[in-house]
Amino acid sequence: MAFEGLTDRLQKAMEKLRRKPKVTEADLRETMREIRLALLEADVNFKVVKDFVKTVREKAAGAEVLKGLNPAQQIVKIVNDELTKLMGEEAVPLNKAPHIPTVIMMVGLQGAGKTTTAGKLALRLKNENHARPMFIAADVYRPAAITQLQQVADQIDVPVFEKGTDVDPVEIVREGMEVAQKNHNDYVIIDTAGRLQIDEQLMDELANIKELVNPNEILLVIDSMTGQNAVNTAQGFDDKLDITGVILTKLDGDTRGGAAMSIRAVTGKPIKFVGEGEKMEDLDVFHPDRMASRILGMGDMMTLIEKAQKNFDEEQAQETMDKIRENTFDYNDFLAQMDQVTKMGPLENIIKMMPGMANNSALKNLNLDPKQFAHIRAIVLSMTPEERENPDIMNPSRRRRLAAGAGRPIVEVNRMIKQFNQMRKMMKQVTNGNFNGMQNMFGGQMPGGKMGQMAMNRMARKMKKDKQKRIKKLRKLRKKK
Secondary structure, X not given: OOOHHHHHHHHHHHHHHHOOOOOOHHHHHHHHHHHHHHHHHXXXXXXXXXXXXXXXXXXXXXXXHHOOOOHHHHHHHHHHHHHHHHOOOOOOOOOOOOOOOEEEEEEOOOOOOHHHHHHHHHHHHHHHHOOOEEEEEEOOOOOOHHHHHHHHHHHHOOOEEOOOOOOOHHHHHHHHHHHHXXXXXXXXXXEEOOOOOOOHHHHHHHHHHHHXXXXXXXXXXXXXXXXXXXXXXXXXXXXXXXXOEEEXXXXXXXXXXXXXXXXXXXXXXXEEEEEOOOOOOOEEEOOHHHHHHHHOOOOOHHHHXXXXXXXXXXXXXXXXXXXXXXXXXXXXXXXXXXXXXXXXXXXXXXXXXXXXXXXXXHHHOOOOOOHHHHHHHHHHHOOOHHHHHOHHHOOXXXXXXXXXXXXXXXXXXXXXXXXXXXXXXXXXXHHOOOOHHHXXXXXXXXXXXXXHHHHHHHHHHHHHHHHHHHHHHHHHHHHHO
8 A cells, every 4th residue: 555654654753752751852853854754755746845844843843832741742733734735635526517518538648547547437426426427438549448448338337439540539529529418428538548758749639629628627647656757747737738636546556655745736736536446446535634644654534434334234234233232243244244344445455544553563464365255255154054143153073064165274264263253252342332352452552552542532432423323213213113
């Protein structure tokens, strides 16, 4: 995942401050130096780093901070606030036309993931806005570009307007717009051509398309793994086309994250979405405050909760919570939960959204190979219905039969059963608002230190409120019946 190196360095810098009962000017200078080096290593634009460090130093150097009761936490808050400002402060929604269709031009260099991202955006519009989008295939230069768009469109059941590779792209867009208006498509996504680098011919063509359709959005798709070059690309496209926003792709890859932290400051244009996976569902709204929290290792509980709400059935979730509290959670429930969790994305990404987990040493030795899920599933499916419903009856002979049935070593079966029992115990504690089970997993200390504890406490309060809401809702339903 992006930012791991940056998160690690920033956490170490902040940890030095937290250990000091009083923060001196020298301590502050040393911390600012560490922050500056960390940002530069993350490939953040030099001028952006210079301005950022200067602002943080000025705000942190105030007497009311250094003489405060907890100056280290105040400095962490200042850094968090300034990171949020640097990346845009708040999420920026898509522009929408007063009358259909809303026209979105997708632009960018070759290899940035423009066509796939167009598909992800169309799927998001379908799922969240109940929209009926249409693609226009305006890339007539890249071999198989139209075929790729059609394959993406088939996956998500979205129509494509195309005229082959022998027609002028501007004419294709003109005819495509007529078809979209005739069919009452409420969004038109134009997949334009890219180049290996910005050139005059490409920009002239894009400018002509822009003049023809007057798009509501010109979204620049940028590969975040290109680092500082991503910022240069954004500037180039913005100078020629006056882009309305940016979509960063491959933010889950081996990237240092500098692009995400520089683009808004350099171009003034918002990052609207980020791609963090290969699935068509892996396109998320960019929230600067949540990203800042993740960079500082404080987790991203809001995104985690949203992902859970999107993928978990509320009624089933309530039944599961009741079973956990009553200690009747069984292997059937475990299998159902495992299926729903895998829908949320790679498990390591989910765990890292929890406070303090981004660079937790316990995670570095954790093998999160997706094949393990298949092995666990095989073991559970080898159980009889009685065994799945009664986890406590798993004696040695039953375990040996499971190992043979699933084709897995007996050691692996024993480990899975042990982990299931530990998880069931911990889930019961967490459901009741007691996080001691999680603390025991990490040597008696909540991950993320005080920040992690505060975040977990907030989550506990939210869980309690949600529980009260569900109880009220169920009571109302029972009264109606």
